[in-house]
Amino acid sequence: MSLIHRRHLLQAAAAGALGLSGARLFAAGQDRPRFLLVFLRGGYDATHLLVPVSSSFYYEQRPRIAIARPGPGTDTALPVNADWGLHPALRSSIHPLMLAGQARFIPFAGTDDLTRSHFETQDSIEMGQPLTGSRDYNSGFLNRLAAELDAQQALSFTDQLPIAFRGPARIANAALRNTAKPAVDPRSRDLISRMYQGQPLAGNVEEGLTLREELARDLSPERLKQEMDAAGRNAIPAKGFELEARRIATLMRGRFSLGFIDIGGWDTHVNQGGATGALASRFEELGRGLAAIADELGPSLWRQTTVMVISEFGRTFRENGNRGTDHGHGSVYWLLGGGLAQGGPVAGEQVPLTATTLFQNRDYPVLNDYRAVLGGLWQRQFGLSNAALARVFPSAAPRDLALI
Numbered sequence: 563m564s565l566i567h568r569r570h571l572l573q574a575a576a577a578g579a580l581g582l583s584g585a586r587l588f589a590a591g592q593d594r595p596r597f598l599l600v601f602l603r604g605g606y607d608a609t610h611l612l613v614p615v616s617s618s619f620y621y622e623q624r625p626r627i628a629i630a631r632p633g634p635g636t637d638t639a640l641p642v643n644a645d646w647g648l649h650p651a652l653r654s655s656i657h658p659l660m661l662a663g664q665a666r667f668i669p670f671a672g673t674d675d676l677t678r679s680h681f682e683t684q685d686s687i688e689m690g691q692p693l694t695g696s697r698d699y700n701s702g703f704l705n706r707l708a709a710e711l712d713a714q715q716a717l718s719f720t721d722q723l724p725i726a727f728r729g730p731a732r733i734a735n736a737a738l739r740n741t742a743k744p745a746v747d748p749r750s751r752d753l754i755s756r757m758y759q760g761q762p763l764a765g766n767v768e769e770g771l772t773l774r775e776e777l778a779r780d781l782s783p784e785r786l787k788q789e790m791d792a793a794g795r796n797a798i799p800a801k802g803f804e805l806e807a808r809r810i811a812t813l814m815r816g817r818f819s820l821g822f823i824d825i826g827g828w829d830t831h832v833n834q835g836g837a838t839g840a841l842a843s844r845f846e847e848l849g850r851g852l853a854a855i856a857d858e859l860g861p862s863l864w865r866q867t868t869v870m871v872i873s874e875f876g877r878t879f880r881e882n883g884n885r886g887t888d889h890g891h892g893s894v895y896w897l898l899g900g901g902l903a904q905g906g907p908v909a910g911e912q913v914p915l916t917a918t919t920l921f922q923n924r925d926y927p928v929l930n931d932y933r934a935v936l937g938g939l940w941q942r943q944f945g946l947s948n949a950a951l952a953r954v955f956p957s958a959a960p961r962d963l964a965l966i
Contacts, residue, residue, distance in 0.1 A: 594715070595866055595943045596819040598810065598855070599704065599726070601688075602848075602873040604828030605680060607887050608894035608926065609879060610841055612667050612908070613639045613647040617915040623880040627836045627887075637837035642667075642907050651842040655849030659856065659898060660907050664864075666965065668895040668910040670929040672875060678889040680829070683874040688725035690933055692957045703933075705729030706954045708820055710946060716820040719810050726822055738809040807851035811858030814867070828873060832884040852898060864900030868943060868966065870936070871896035876926050879915070892926030895935070902966055909963045910935070934961035942966050 613629045614620045621628050630638040632647050639647025640657045646667070648657055659665040675686045675693060686693065690703025704726040708716040713731035718724060721737040803825060814821060827844055834841040852871070856864045872895050877887035897909075910930040913919045921927040937951045937960030951960050 593866060594819050596814050598821045598869045600869060600871040601824040602828045603684060603824050603826045605875045605877055605889055606828035606873045607830055607834060607841060607877040611649050612669055612894045614915045615639055615647040616645040619916050626885055627881050629837055646908055649845050650837050651845040652849040655853040663902055664898060664900055666897045666902055666907050666909050668930055668935060669912060670892045670926055671895040671932060672893045672928040673932055674928060680874060685725055687874055690955050699725060700728050702726035702728045703954055704822055705731050705733060708733060710950045710954060711944060715818055717818040719821055719823040724822055738806045802847050803851035804854045807854045808858045811855045815859060815863060831886040831888060834886045861900060868897060868899040878924050879920055890925035891921050892928045897965055903964050909965060933958035935963060938962040939965050
């Protein structure tokens with residue numbers, strides 16, 4: 563192997579260890595507010611999640627995949643209020659949190675973007691900028707929020723830094739699926755450190771290497787198993803998103819207080835199922851993971867935490883010919899946390915679901931703009947001023963839904 567080739571390999575290893583930029587490590591205070599954004603990529607069917615059980619129109623338009631009104635058995639909607647029910651796949655995870663006042667839902671939420679394109683709408687939401695005029699793809703709203711708070715406390719739990727975290731504030735990213743081993747062995751670590759010694763990037767490289775090593779130590783299977791055993795949790799190893807969710811909570815317990823995770827697999831054009839099936843399985847997996855975050859944080863830190871679940875858009879109100887749903891518009895956002903304000907489980911502006919209230923005769927309308935909703939939430943949670951929120955979400959006025 564040539565010296566030049568080895569140098570390139572070492573530089574690649576350093577970049578992998580850095581995540582993005584080698585964000586510095588500072589402990590987040592125990593009373594520090596925490597926020598996690600969960601992005602469901604693919605446009606999930608929000609009408610399957612928060613079921614409009616009082617709408618006869620819903621049952622007319624979804625004759626094969628509708629979720630039955632609350633009743634006996636395990637395949638009916640879980641009661642929320644007179645108008646809404648919750649998908650039965652969330653019976654043991656999110657529904658108990660809702661009953662405890664730790665989960666609320668915001669229907670008719672989203673963006674005014676009408677492209678119905680996964681990629682364009684995802685990018686638009688992550689930028690958080692006005693839809694008119696020029697837009698900067700290197701400026702995401704979470705990066706701007708981190709700049710107002712403390713970018714050193716932010717981490718993207720992803721393979722690549724998402725648009726939402728792009729910008730001048732230095733944000734690290736680290737995928738949590740394979741964190742048990744260090745990115746580089748001790749010998750290569752020493753070579754990388756010496757290669758950058760005395761150079762401008764030396765500090766960044768060292769911080770990145772340290773970050774990767776601490777992630778590997780904090781998230782080792784042995785440590786997680788010890789913590790689970792000590793808390794008396796199920797001895798069966800967690801799978802899928804639940805394992806990642808516990809790792810996220812482990813990091814947000816003491817070091818990071820602003821995070822992002824995205825989850826794919828929500829584009830259900832064909833055979834999405836009803837009370838059971840493909841989408842129900844995804845809901846069950848997601849619900850278990852989100853409940854695991856609350857469990858892993860514990861009551862004290864869970865009271866300081868909010869988790870917002872969003873998607874680029876909802877799906878058509880009517881089922882299609884393939885027992886699925888197509889790209890839509892308005893969605894339902896989830897808000898979870900131990901310190902939510904008292905109030906009903908459904909928040910925000912709403913309308914009855916009839917043929918005349920659908921947007922373009924096919925979708926949920928957007929009545930609760932995501933930038934306004936998040937702005938109002940962060941004004942309460944982080945105490946951000948109107949001027950600060952204007953920098954995070956230009957040309958969007960915060961809307962206080964009294965969520966916390």
